[in-house]
Amino acid sequence: MAIAQRLVDRGADCLILGCTEVGMLLDQGNVPVPVFDTTQVHCEAAFAAALNA
Numbered sequence: 001m002a003i004a005q006r007l008v009d010r011g012a013d014c015l016i017l018g019c020t021e022v023g024m025l026l027d028q029g030n031v032p033v034p035v036f037d038t039t040q041v042h043c044e045a046a047f048a049a050a051l052n053a
Helices: 002-009 038-052
Strands: 015-017 035-037
Touching: 002 015, 015 038, 035 038
Parallel strands: 015 035
Antiparallel strands: none
8 A cells, every 4th residue: 555655755646556466455445546456457348348249
């Protein structure tokens, strides 16, 4: 959370969580900017693609 806060303090307007484990530590509840968890994004895209197949 401290690293995320430092990034925000340096001007980050969102965070991309590009590692599967990071989403277990950081989320919208403990980060003051929008968070994009790539694991969640990929799962939602796979689900949507499966429904449209």
